[in-house]
Amino acid sequence: MDAPLVAFPIIVEIPVRWGDMDAFGHVNNTVFFRFFESARIEYLRAIAFVGGGEAVGPILASTHCRFRRPVRFPDTVRVGARTTAVAEDRFTMEYRLVSLALGEVAAEGGGVVVSYDYGTARKAPLPAPVRERIVALGVGGAEDAA
Numbered sequence: 001m002d003a004p005l006v007a008f009p010i011i012v013e014i015p016v017r018w019g020d021m022d023a024f025g026h027v028n029n030t031v032f033f034r035f036f037e038s039a040r041i042e043y044l045r046a047i048a049f050v051g052g053g054e055a056v057g058p059i060l061a062s063t064h065c066r067f068r069r070p071v072r073f074p075d076t077v078r079v080g081a082r083t084t085a086v087a088e089d090r091f092t093m094e095y096r097l098v099s100l101a102l103g104e105v106a107a108e109g110g111g112v113v114v115s116y117d118y119g120t121a122r123k124a125p126l127p128a129p130v131r132e133r134i135v136a137l138g139v140g141g142a143e144d145a146a
Contacts, residue, residue: 004098004105008080009137010043016075026070032107033063036095039081040111043093047133054119056127061090063111068104075101083134084141089123090114091134094141 005011014035022028044050044058051057071077078098085092090112097107117124 004096005078005080007138007140008082008096010039010046010081011078012039012042012081013076013078014038016071016073016077018073021073026072029065029067032065032067032097032109035077035079035097035107036063036065036081036109036111039079039095040093040113043081043083043137044113046137047130049127049130049133051116051118056115056117056124058113059116061112061114063109065107065109067107069099069102069106071097071099071102071106075099077106083137083139084110086126086131086134086139089125091126 016027020027020031040060049058076099078100080096080098082094083091084094093111093113095107095109095111096105097109098104099106115124115126115130116122
């Protein structure tokens with residue numbers, strides 16, 4: 001079960017709630033983005049890049065999802081998060097969501113997180129310590145995944 005997430009340094013486990021389902025009897029598409037968000041926040045905490053106030057911190061510039069299997073209640077999902085590329089003022093993340101009930105990947109996605117100066121309302125260079133922590137966690141792509 002862990003093979004699809006072996007290349008992901010951050011993994012969160014999230015129970016599916018009854019209210020996550022929609023009229024079609026499966027987890028609503030918007031909930032997948034919340035699952036990804038939970039993994040992204042844990043990743044940001046791991047690299048100590050949370051920002052806030054007038055500080056430089058992360059801001060989500062884009063996100064996407066490829067839905068592979070419908071997820072239903074009751075279930076628990078495991079969501080992996082990792083960085084696949086780092087630039088001067090941003091990094092690209094990849095997410096993989098595994099349904100424990102199905103025993104397989106139910107969704108894959110990604111996003112771009114930009115370093116943002118909340119005081120000046122402009123993008124900013126990624127702080128060196130944050131970049132170092134990203135590299136320490138590992139930067140990899142789809143070829144690394146199981």
